[in-house]
Amino acid sequence: HSNREMWFQDFFPPNMCPINAKANTFYGIMFDAGSTGTRIHIYTFVQKSPENLPEVEGEIFESVKPGLSAYADQPEKGAETVKALLDMAVDAVPPHLWKKTPVVLKATAGLRLLSEEKAQALLSEVKEVFEESPFLVPEDSVGIMDGSHEGILAWITVNFLTGQLSGQNQQTVGILDLGGASTQITFLPRFEETLKETPEDFLTSFEMFNSTYKLYTHSYLGFGLKAARLATLGALNMEVVDGQMFRSSCLPKQLEAEWHFGGVKYQYGGNKEGETGFKPCYLEVLKVVKGKLHQPDEIRRSSFYAFSYYYDRAADTNLIDYERGGVLEVRNFERKAKEVCDNMERYSSASPFLCMDLTYITALLKEGFGFRDNTVLKLTKKVNNIETSWTLGATFYLLQSLGMTY
Numbered sequence: 001h002s003n004r005e006m007w008f009q010d011f012f013p014p015n016m017c018p019i020n021a022k023a024n025t026f027y028g029i030m031f032d033a034g035s036t037g038t039r040i041h042i043y044t045f046v047q048k049s050p051e052n053l054p055e056v057e058g059e060i061f062e063s064v065k066p067g068l069s070a071y072a073d074q075p076e077k078g079a080e081t082v083k084a085l086l087d088m089a090v091d092a093v094p095p096h097l098w099k100k101t102p103v104v105l106k107a108t109a110g111l112r113l114l115s116e117e118k119a120q121a122l123l124s125e126v127k128e129v130f131e132e133s134p135f136l137v138p139e140d141s142v143g144i145m146d147g148s149h150e151g152i153l154a155w156i157t158v159n160f161l162t163g164q165l166s167g168q169n170q171q172t173v174g175i176l177d178l179g180g181a182s183t184q185i186t187f188l189p190r191f192e193e194t195l196k197e198t199p200e201d202f203l204t205s206f207e208m209f210n211s212t213y214k215l216y217t218h219s220y221l222g223f224g225l226k227a228a229r230l231a232t233l234g235a236l237n238m239e240v241v242d243g244q245m246f247r248s249s250c251l252p253k254q255l256e257a258e259w260h261f262g263g264v265k266y267q268y269g270g271n272k273e274g275e276t277g278f279k280p281c282y283l284e285v286l287k288v289v290k291g292k293l294h295q296p297d298e299i300r301r302s303s304f305y306a307f308s309y310y311y312d313r314a315a316d317t318n319l320i321d322y323e324r325g326g327v328l329e330v331r332n333f334e335r336k337a338k339e340v341c342d343n344m345e346r347y348s349s350a351s352p353f354l355c356m357d358l359t360y361i362t363a364l365l366k367e368g369f370g371f372r373d374n375t376v377l378k379l380t381k382k383v384n385n386i387e388t389s390w391t392l393g394a395t396f397y398l399l400q401s402l403g404m405t406y
């Protein structure tokens, strides 16, 4: 500031000084190109002093379906969905800050599963949309995110929003994210044992807000809820022949329908003659998860934050309140799975996959990760009115790398 602007600063506490309030407000735009949808998060931050962490003053959030991967053969059309969302940011960010506001898109499992060529075509169309916008386009502004970063950045978000990354006595919480195509588990190990027993590629050191965290994290590609449906049906990574029917005991007996995922059409249905219900369904789903995941002993005794499809399916079946979320034990998912699978006609109007989804969640938690029946899960969509998504952590990381925050 020039001296002329500063004269009144003595009369205000620093954070109320009108000049400071303006100068310390900044924006960040983060796109989450997920396998089932594309979302924009426009964050407003205030940095009140260099000693404190920036504060999130607000978030504007919008989403579109389907995700970019559904446009694998029409990359320009895919990029148009991004353009429509970015137009919201032009309205939300004050024009004098456009050039200082970075815009980034990170794609997750949907694009990881596409061929390199198709993924790159989509990403370069998006890059063009960004270049034509009035915003700051950093290097690497468009790309596929590393699976390990997806978990770490969601962990940063949740622990930042719950106040665990500032001050002494940090009691961080682990997180579980269940997407359409992949699933992540991330926590800060408390015991030396865990570090010894864990494969090196499950451990990542990460620096954020002047602290270094050595986190346990892994992203399991193909273990998201929708990929798991295909795996249960025996259709994941299959060359699908036209007219081919995939059947499961997790689906209503008489059901026959089709379903599009990742640009491929699948026909599926129930076991017309054979068994249906929780027991046969659990055995089917078990084949998808058993022995496929690393089981850190430590997590059996800690509670986790869970979101995405854990949240959605718990809310769909009234295990939690749709707006406020809730606290559950692993066994609640199992009970609900039994109730739904053994009364399939009553529930299938909502979604024919409800039994399969709840059974998969149960098997993933118990047989996949090795959680106990009484492990506590906190289901949240928002903390302090901000979405619990990896996008906030990613925006902090971006601002840090651009030297815009401390």
Ligand SMILES: O=c1[nH]cnc2c1ncn2[C@@H]1O[C@H](COP(=O)(O)OP(=O)(O)O)[C@@H](O)[C@H]1O
Binding pocket: 032, 033, 034, 035, 036, 037, 039, 067, 108, 109, 110, 178, 179, 180, 181, 182, 183, 224, 307, 308, 309, 310, 312, 381, 387, 388, 389
């Ligand atoms: O910002 C968000 N707020 C709330 N839920 C979100 C947000 N982003 C993604 N989700 C949830 O993520 C799940 C879909 O996963 P996604 O499409 O991100 O697949 P992926 O992570 O496997 O690429 C859904 O449960 C959806 O509600």
Ligand SMILES: [Ca+2]
Binding pocket: 034, 035, 108, 179, 180, 308
């Ligand atoms: Ca996701």
